[in-house]
Amino acid sequence: MTDRKSKNHVYCKVIDAIQGTRSKLLIEILKRFLTIDDCEVILALRYEPEPLEKVAERLREDPKTARKRLEKAISKGVCYFISTAQDVLYRRQPLFAIVETLFVDGRDRQLGDDFRAILAKYWNEEFIHKYYDVEKPRYRIIPVEKSIPFATLVIPYQYAADILRRAKRIVLLRCTCRSWFQRCDNPVETCMLLDDAAEYYQARGSYIKELTVKESLEILHRTEELGLIHATDNVAEDAKFLCSCCPCCCVVLRGLIAYGKRKAVAKSLYVARVDESKCTGCGECVKRCYFGAAALHGGKRRVDAEKCFGCGACAWVCKNNAIALVPVRESMRGPSSA
Ligand code: SF4
Ligand code: SF4
Ligand code: SF4
Missing domain, CATH: 1.10.10.10 (Winged helix-like DNA-binding domain superfamily/Winged helix DNA-binding domain)
Incomplete structure (x- = not known):
């Protein structure tokens, strides 16, 4: 040779x-x-x-x-x-x-x-x-906390905010995908690494700063307001990162949304459900759904449950509280993120 x-x-x-x-x-x-x-x-x-x-x-x-x-x-x-x-x-x-x-x-x-x-x-x-033609989805969409109607119905690790509250250490990094592809004006100082992943980046010296839980929750809230989608690694426990992704730059969401790679992202355990009596048909929630699961029919919001990833972005934006996330599956846990 x-x-x-x-x-x-x-x-x-x-x-x-x-x-x-x-x-x-x-x-x-x-x-x-x-x-x-x-x-x-x-x-x-x-x-x-x-x-x-x-x-x-x-x-x-x-x-x-x-x-x-x-x-x-x-x-x-x-x-x-x-x-x-x-x-x-x-x-x-x-x-x-x-x-x-x-x-x-x-x-x-x-x-x-x-x-x-x-x-x-x-x-x-x-x-x-x-890359995404794999058996086990690599990421899981996390429903935003505001959208969960009953805390008792929720498996705790699905909450982005709860993940942050449980973390012993949180550091802030620049979002790789937005720094790289620069296809939108969304903020880049949004990626959070947790616990041993936080320690790893601290030891390497390449991070923006260590965050208190309060600061991390403020970032989560800000990114939610912007309609970004929260994602974590597809593991049963001990999440290592909390991402707030846009569909234009994110290499994971783009795999799903632009190229139809259904296994790029695991659905959350929830699906959006609309209370039509509260819906005024304003359409705000439809603009927020990146997954093609939201539409208006006869002046009322409809959910395509098959397409819904249970991210909660539509529920967050509805001023009439007409949308709730309801649990539809028990678990899609993966044994390890490796
Ligand atoms: S996965 Fe999402 S938050 Fe993480 S680097 Fe990519 S776009 Fe940024
Ligand atoms: S945002 Fe709320 S009120 Fe407006 S269309 Fe959606 S569900 Fe209906
Ligand atoms: S309908 Fe769309 S925005 Fe609402 S939870 Fe489902 S995937 Fe997310």
Whole structure:
């Protein structure tokens, strides 16, 4: 095998490992910021968090040298760590998280306009079409708290606000998708990382600031007013992030809305229901629904329950409180976000 061929072979293995899609463009992208040394570390990591010794064994290095390589991998955003009471555990990062760190760190600017252009080309023309053809939805829409009529009907982790109230640590990041695609005027200082994900970004030094719960709830409220859709990782507990997404920039929502990738986002456990006696037919809620689930018929709001993702954006905007979210499914929990 020629040197170039064997290098490409390593990058192909990395693409599989980080859940990318096999592509010449992606090989070119990775080569711009990942060395073969970085690739070896990625391939030695697993999605299951592991102690240093395990990774060192796969790298065939002594623990001290392996730790140095892992620290470099953390600074490049390809390795994630979790500090436990006894140990530090390391795991591999998937492609989306790797790209996110490029934007959060500002390394995308250092890599230049040409790099940003090929990354966007890959994302729009290849990744978004293939990545979401997966069995388990990767994100879950969270209904906004105001829309939930009875607290007892709600499984607690679905509440965006409750997720924030439960978090032990919250840090604010720039929204990668809006910084990247710049298709709207929505604010970019809206992404919130929680607990060990917050610690990870703090250790890397690339975050805007640590938030109090009150500050985080204010951001949640502001983004809700703007009609942004809240999403978190598709895990049973211990959410790692709380996103407030727009349908024009968000790589996840765009997968669903623009390209019909139904598995890009998991529906919340709810569906909107309208009390026609309160509905004046003003149509405000129809403008807020990005999922094509809202329409007016005979001067009254109707819900297409099949299309409804239970995000609650329509209920928030209805001044007559004519819309409630009602639970329609028990759970679509995923075992892990890895
Ligand atoms: S997923 Fe949503 S909030 Fe997160 S970076 Fe993308 S648009 Fe921003
Ligand atoms: S916003 Fe409320 S009142 Fe207006 S159409 Fe929708 S449900 Fe009816
Ligand atoms: S009708 Fe649309 S805006 Fe309302 S909850 Fe369903 S998906 Fe969200």
